[in-house]
Amino acid sequence: MKADDCALKVKSLSLTFANGLKIFDRIDFSVDDGERVAIIGRNGAGKSTLLRASLGMFPQSKSEGEWLYGEPMQNISGRKRRQLLRQVGFVHQRHNLVPRATALTNVVHGAIVRYRPSIRVWNQALAPGYLREEAMDLLERVGLADRALNRASELSGGQSQRVAIARALMQRPRLVIADEPVASLDPVAGEEIMELFSRLVAQQDATLIFVSHDLSHAVRYADRILGVRDGRIDLDCSADAKSIDELASIYGDEDDD
Amino acid sequence: MTRPPARLHAFNPPGFAFAVVGLALIITAFNGIDFDLYTIIEGGPRLTRLLGQMWPLNFEALPRLLNSLWITFLMAICGTTLGIAVSLPLVLFAARNLTPHPYIRFVVRAFIALCRTVPDLIWALIFVIVVGLGPVAGALAIMMDSIGFLGKFFSEASEEQDPGPQEAVKAMGGSRLDVAMSVVLPSAMPAFTSDALFAMEKAVRASVILGLVGAGGIGIELKVAIDLFKYETAALIILLIFSLVVSVEQVSNRLRAKIIGGD
Ligand SMILES: Nc1ncnc2c1ncn2[C@@H]1O[C@H](COP(=O)(O)OP(=O)(O)OP(=O)(O)O)[C@@H](O)[C@H]1O
Ligand SMILES: [Mg+2]
Numbered sequence: 414m415k416a417d418d419c420a421l422k423v424k425s426l427s428l429t430f431a432n433g434l435k436i437f438d439r440i441d442f443s444v445d446d447g448e449r450v451a452i453i454g455r456n457g458a459g460k461s462t463l464l465r466a467s468l469g470m471f472p473q474s475k476s477e478g479e480w481l482y483g484e485p486m487q488n489i490s491g492r493k494r495r496q497l498l499r500q501v502g503f504v505h506q507r508h509n510l511v512p513r514a515t516a517l518t519n520v521v522h523g524a525i526v527r528y529r530p531s532i533r534v535w536n537q538a539l540a541p542g543y544l545r546e547e548a549m550d551l552l553e554r555v556g557l558a559d560r561a562l563n564r565a566s567e568l569s570g571g572q573s574q575r576v577a578i579a580r581a582l583m584q585r586p587r588l589v590i591a592d593e594p595v596a597s598l599d600p601v602a603g604e605e606i607m608e609l610f611s612r613l614v615a616q617q618d619a620t621l622i623f624v625s626h627d628l629s630h631a632v633r634y635a636d637r638i639l640g641v642r643d644g645r646i647d648l649d650c651s652a653d654a655k656s657i658d659e660l661a662s663i664y665g666d667e668d669d670d
Numbered sequence: 671m672t673r674p675p676a677r678l679h680a681f682n683p684p685g686f687a688f689a690v691v692g693l694a695l696i697i698t699a700f701n702g703i704d705f706d707l708y709t710i711i712e713g714g715p716r717l718t719r720l721l722g723q724m725w726p727l728n729f730e731a732l733p734r735l736l737n738s739l740w741i742t743f744l745m746a747i748c749g750t751t752l753g754i755a756v757s758l759p760l761v762l763f764a765a766r767n768l769t770p771h772p773y774i775r776f777v778v779r780a781f782i783a784l785c786r787t788v789p790d791l792i793w794a795l796i797f798v799i800v801v802g803l804g805p806v807a808g809a810l811a812i813m814m815d816s817i818g819f820l821g822k823f824f825s826e827a828s829e830e831q832d833p834g835p836q837e838a839v840k841a842m843g844g845s846r847l848d849v850a851m852s853v854v855l856p857s858a859m860p861a862f863t864s865d866a867l868f869a870m871e872k873a874v875r876a877s878v879i880l881g882l883v884g885a886g887g888i889g890i891e892l893k894v895a896i897d898l899f900k901y902e903t904a905a906l907i908i909l910l911i912f913s914l915v916v917s918v919e920q921v922s923n924r925l926r927a928k929i930i931g932g933d
Contacts, residue, residue, distance in 0.1 A: 525852065
């Protein structure tokens with residue numbers, strides 16, 4: 414597989430936390446363009462850290478290379494790096510909204526690299542009309558149009574998650590990385606969001622990487638499943654190759670290696 | 671079951687030595703300044719006499735004094751405003767989460783520390799030489815003092831903000847300025863406002879003293895009144911200063927409670 418065919422590729426990634434915990438030791442990770450990948454694994458296995466580290470969010474991480482759609486992400490200027498990152502819509506496990514900003518402002522932030530000068534996307538009140546409309550549209554799609562002017566701190570967990578999803582979509586991402594995007598959603602909303610992601614991938618040739626503890630979601634909405642355990646990629650298979658029961662083994666006892 | 675440790679720690683020599691040195695220092699200090707309770711008690715009658723001379727208050731100069739007081743207040747406002755205007759952009763370089771480079775952070779923090787360690791009276795003396803006598807020198811002195819205070823507290827407020835939302839904006843390709851303006855500024859706004867109000871209170875108190883070295887405001891009136899033994903006027907001035915400081919503190923406390931309680 415050539416680096417150019419990959420949406421995201423990381424070679425020989427190592428990461429040691431400040432407290433001395435060595436979570437990754439030279440692991441490789443890549444996702445093809447247009448692929449839908451589910452990442453599964455127990456709590457604390459390293460799923461979130463893997464995704465954040467492969468976008469270079471840990472200054473202390475080391476690797477032999479990181480590529481986004483074939484473009485290297487190391488040893489490049491800050492400006493170039495920001496341009497690359499713009500293509501990635503990241504839905505963080507902890508939502509990471511600006512608590513004192515309104516839902517609408519948080520969604521408008523998604524246009525921060527797309528729109529110049531970015532001063533106009535620091536707050537929805539300054540944003541150009543078409544961006545405000547686009548953001549409202551996305552809020553409507555995640556069912557929160559009536560909460561546009563509520564502060565993020567006033568939203569429930571599931572509502573925050575939906576705002577975070579709208580913000581990621583506002584980037585018009587080519588690659589969506591969603592860390593447990595439906596973990597705090599009710600089952601109906603969860604299905605809706607997964608459908609939304611699926612349509613996005615199908616219609617806009619996007620790539621999707623999502624973390625989920627819901628194995629039926631993994632099987633249904635992914636083409637490929639990666640299992641993470643103890644900072645290693647323990648399982649890598651096509652989504653129809655394994656039954657849910659077999660996948661559940663990644664969650665099993667840790668003493669079989 | 672593990673038993674709880676002893677309530678009192680055993681005798682520890684370094685701690686004991688530290689206490690002895692500290693005590694010796696305190697005793698030396700009182701000796702060194704010839705501190706003597708008798709002198710203080712002896713001064714008692716003089717204080718009563720002074721208080722007697724202050725009464726009745728002399729309201730003759732009231733219009734002029736009110737004007738000086740007003741200028742003092744304006745000086746504090748201008749100084750604080752300038753201080754805020756300089757401190758906010760400094761945060762971009764002085765806060766760990768926003769600075770482009772640790773060396774830059776070190777240099778900017780050194781500058782902020784300098785502003786803080788040089789006493790406001792010295793800043794006032796310097797600016798009196800630079801821009802001449804008057805409230806502009808006072809405002810500039812307050813500005814330097816506020817930079818020292820606000821530069822530090824704004825940066826700390828910025829560093830205390832949740833890193834999550836900052837990481838989110840960075841991960842979508844936001845610049846340092848984007849992170850500062852779209853995440854840190856709105857999140858730290860209550861802290862910033864509260865710090866700015868403290869700076870304002872501090873500035874009002876400082877601006878009274880700055881007048882003594884000719885940097886404008888009511889301070890000079892107080893000095894003149896005392897030098898000319900016009901204690902009835904001096905007492906009025908002190909009352910005026912007192913009411914200004916207290917009202918600014920009251921208003922500022924109310925605003926702060928509103929901001930902090932408002933979420
Ligand atoms: N900043 C940090 N410093 C030290 N250890 C960390 C840090 N962040 C994460 N860890 C540790 O790294 C391990 C992996 O964490 P990570 O968040 O990637 O797990 P996860 O697979 O996403 O789990 P979950 O399913 O609970 O979200 C955990 O043991 C966690 O305690
Ligand atoms: Mg996680």
